[in-house]
Structures are given as C-alpha cells and as structure tokens.
Amino acid sequence: MPLSSPVPRALRHTRAIKLEAFARDDGLWDIDAHLTDIKTIDVTLASGPRPAGLPLHDLSLRLTIDRAFVIVHAEAASDAVPYAGFCDTVGPAYKGLIGLCLMKGFRHALRERLAGVLGCTHLTELAQILPTAALQAYANDVLDTRDGDAADPRPDRPFQIDKCHALRADGPAVALYYPRWFAGPGAS
Template sequence: MPLSSPVPRALRHTRAIEVEAFARDDGLWDLDARITDVKVRDVTLASGVRTGGTYLHNLHLRITINRELTIVDAEAASDAVPYPGYCDTIAPAYKKLIGLSLMKGFRLGVKERLSGVLGCTHLSELAQILPTAAIQAYANDVIQTRDGAGHDPLPDKPFQIDKCHALRAEGPAVAVYYPRWVAKAVPG
C-alpha cells in the first residue's frame, strides 16, 4: 500500500543510501555502501557555495565480511564533502570496524569506536544499516531461510523467526510458512 497523497510541496533535498553485496572469489563478501546528499538549489556553506544538483555528500564505505559476519577489512572514501580538506581526512578511522561482528554488538561497537569527533557522522550512520543488508545478502546464499511446505526441513529454527513483527514465533505468518516452528500458546 503506497503512502497517502501529499499536500502540494517542493523538493528541496535528496538523501540516497545504497548498499550492494558482492560474493568474492576468495569466499569473503564485500558490502559497498554509499550515502549521498543533494540540494535542488544553490546553498551557501561556510566553505563556499554548492551548486544545486551537485553532491554535498558522496561518501562510500566498504566492509569485507566472512561467512560468520565478522568484518575482516574496511575502507571509506569521501568524494564530496562540505569541508574539503577536513571531512575527507577521516577515512582511515574506519579500519576500526575490523573485528566487529555484524550480529553481536555491532551498532554499539560503531558508536564506541567512531562516534562524535572519532568519525564522520554520515559514514557512521551508513555503517548502522550494514547488519540488515548483510542478512539480506546472505539469505538463501549463505544462510538458508526456507523451511516451509515443499522444502526440506532445516535442522535448526530459521534465523529470521522472531526478528520482526511479521515473523514472530506465535504469529500467523510463521504458522503458515514455518508451521514446524510456530510457538504454541501456553494456556493461562
């Protein structure tokens, strides 16, 4: 169902976030993430005028992960920034992501290692979406998600059960698609 029709309005700013996942020949995976900000009209910053339609931010973050979702390499690049010569010097700090698990304490680890003046607000924000992007990338490639009718049963409960509202163990979607794993109501 789409959003409701908006009142008359004028576009002023576009932020875009994109994540691409690549299976590498060496068995590792790369997640290439990008965040951009564009104003539709000229804007005056302390560092000068940015022409409408050009990037205020064009930032990239690549993490390399193993099959256990642990970061084994990381790099960042800043192709457009509001304060050239300053914002674009923080990229090496993103090596601090190495060793973090996307599944255990990742967001807190990013905050501890790269919040505030330790990192770039936008690159650190971009990092926050990488765990769910990795799960989507790994689904049915690294992590098997099928366990419904017509599929061979998985030995363990599918990872996605109890990770969102629709797939709560006691809910109707699990009863339909993963009947073996539906939580039975306990008589009260």
C-alpha cells in the same frame, strides 16, 4: 499500500543510500554502501557556495566480511564533503571496524569507536544499516532460510523467526509458512 497523496510541495533535498553485496572469488563478501546528499537549490555553506545538483556529500564505505559476518577489511572514501581537507581525512578511522562481527554488538561497538568527533556522522550512520544488508545478502546464499521446506527435519528453527514483527513465533505468518515452529494459541 503506498503513502497517502502529499499536499503540494517542492523538493529541496535528496539523500540517496545504495547498498550492494558482492560474493568474492576468495569466499569473502564485500558490502559496498554509498550515500549522497544533493540540494535542488543553490546553498551557501561556511566553506563556500554549492550549486544546486552538486552533492554536498558523496560518501562510500566498503566492509569485507567472512561467512560468520566478521569484518576482515574496511575502507571509507569521501568524494564530496562540505569541508574539504577536513571531512575527507577521517576515512582511515573506519579500519577500526576490522574484527567486529556485524551480528554481535556491532552497533554498540560502532558508536564506541566512531561516534561524534571520532568519525564522520554520515559514514557512521551509513554503517549502522550494514548488518541487515549483510543478512539479506546472505539469505538463501550463505544462510539457509529453509523457505518453502515445511518438512525440514532439522531440530533448530529457521534463524529469521522472531527477528521481525511479521515472523513472530506466535504470529499468523509463522503459523502459515513455518507451522512446525509456530508457538501461538493452538500450537502443539
């Protein structure tokens, strides 16, 4: 169901975030994240004027991960920033993510290592959404979601159960699509 119809309004700012996951020939994966902020009107920053349509931020972050979601390489690039010569010098700090696991305490460790003045607010914010992007990339490729296999004899339940509202173990979606793992009323 789409959002309701808005009242009359004028677009002033667009933040675009794009995430892409690539399976590499060496068995690792690259998760490329890109963020842009663009104004529809001319703005004056402390560093000078920025014409409408030119990015205030054009930032990229690449994490290379292994099949266990452990970061083996990280790099950041800042191609457009409001404070050139300052914002764009923090990229090497993102190498501090190497060794972290996206699925085990990543967001907490990210804040410890790169929050506030230790990193770029926008790159660090972008990094926060990488765990779920990596999980989506790995689903049905690296991770076996066992979708559509109600007769699967394995004793461990599919990893996605109890990871979101729709797939709660006691909910109707699990009863319908994963009946063996249903834990609600009437479950055997």
